[in-house]
Amino acid sequence: MNAIxxxxxxxxxxxxxxxxxxxxxxxxxxxxxxxxGRNGMGKxxxxxxxxxxxxxxxGSVLLDGIxxxxxxxxxxxxxxxxxxxxxxxxxxxxxxxxxxxLAARPGSWSEERVLALFPxxxxxxxxxxxxxxxxxxxxxxxxxxxxxxxxxxxxxxATEGLAPLMRDEIWRVIGVVREAGxxxxxxxxxxxxVLSVADRVVVLVKGSVxxxxxxxxxxxxxxxxxxxxxxxx
Numbered sequence: 001m002n003a004i005x006x007x008x009x010x011x012x013x014x015x016x017x018x019x020x021x022x023x024x025x026x027x028x029x030x031x032x033x034x035x036x037g038r039n040g041m042g043k044x045x046x047x048x049x050x051x052x053x054x055x056x057x058x059g060s061v062l063l064d065g066i067x068x069x070x071x072x073x074x075x076x077x078x079x080x081x082x083x084x085x086x087x088x089x090x091x092x093x094x095x096x097x098x099x100x101x102l103a104a105r106p107g108s109w110s111e112e113r114v115l116a117l118f119p120x121x122x123x124x125x126x127x128x129x130x131x132x133x134x135x136x137x138x139x140x141x142x143x144x145x146x147x148x149x150x151x152x153x154x155x156x157x158a159t160e161g162l163a164p165l166m167r168d169e170i171w172r173v174i175g176v177v178r179e180a181g182x183x184x185x186x187x188x189x190x191x192x193x194v195l196s197v198a199d200r201v202v203v204l205v206k207g208s209v210x211x212x213x214x215x216x217x218x219x220x221x222x223x224x225x226x227x228x229x230x231x232x233x
Contacts, residue, residue: 001028002065004183005050005081005152009059012049019045020033021207022059032174032184034198034215036191036229042207043187044086048154050084050185052076056229080115086139092130096121097126099129099140107149114143115172137164142173151183173195189233195219196206203228 003026011141013019035043048054052062052073056196061068063079069181071079081153091099100111100121115122118139124132129194132140138159145153159167159173170195178184188194195201195215203211204230211218218225 003028003062003184004064007046007050007059007063008062008063010046010049010056011058012045012054012056014045014054019207020049020056023204023207023209025209025212026204027183027185029151029225030181030183031197032178032186033201034194035185036194036201036214037204038230039203040229043204044156045207046204047083047154047185047187049112051081051154061129077148080149082113082145082148082150082152082155083154084138084141084158086157088137090129090132090137090140090144093128095128096125096132096140099144103144104149105148109146109149111196112146114146117176118143120169133163133166135169137165138166138170139173142170144175146177146182153177153182153184154187155184156187158186158192162187167193177187191229193226209210 006026007023010023010031011018011020023046031231045054049056052071063076065069068076074143081228093178120136121139121143124136159170162170173196174186186194186198195218198215200213200217201211201218202209210228
């Protein structure tokens with residue numbers, strides 16, 4: 001099966017700093033990848049390069065097997081790449097409904113389906129974005145991304161800073177989205193939760209891939225878990 005989104009020998013960075021060092025990563029239809037690593041290891045830089053916010057210095061990004069170098073961010077989005085950024089990026093002055101409808105594109109993810117997935121948003125449908133809690137804003141950011149009917153959903157720090165009940169709700173939704181067949185790249189520090197939903201785990205250290213395999217293979221390497229993720233295996 002051909003990859004939807006792929007990095008080949010990808011290097012990128014900011015100014016004189018090179019952050020990514022020859023990264024290879026391939027996301028296939030319906031697959032969930034957990035992208036992991038300590039802070040500053042290149043996870044967000046990789047996401048920014050995959051979606052076109054940061055140009056590659058070496059190597060390439062492929063979308064459906066085609067070099068995406070000439071495709072701007074909006075064109076990659078049109079081709080099915082949706083991102084929930086670390087800062088959520090909702091429109092604070094717009095209502096929940098307006099945020100959702102602004103992103104709507106034809107497909108199976110309708111407003112009704114998103115609100116069924118997030119009943120809490122349905123109860124807050126007329127509230128502005130800046131009237132929502134952090135967890136509700138994250139729900140809205142995910143719901144808005146789903147309204148684009150993506151083939152790939154990228155979540156950067158999916159549950160960062162959320163209360164435990166909200167984190168559990170977000171992980172439930174990520175599981176539902178995965179079961180619905182949307183391919184995903186999930187960045188989060190909650191190791192056990194990521195391993196429970198991912199088909200494959202990619203670990204970055206100083207901008208290089210040091211592990212790419214199923215969750216079981218990472219769990220079987222407690223030394224790698226401790227060195228690269230700071231947790232006991």
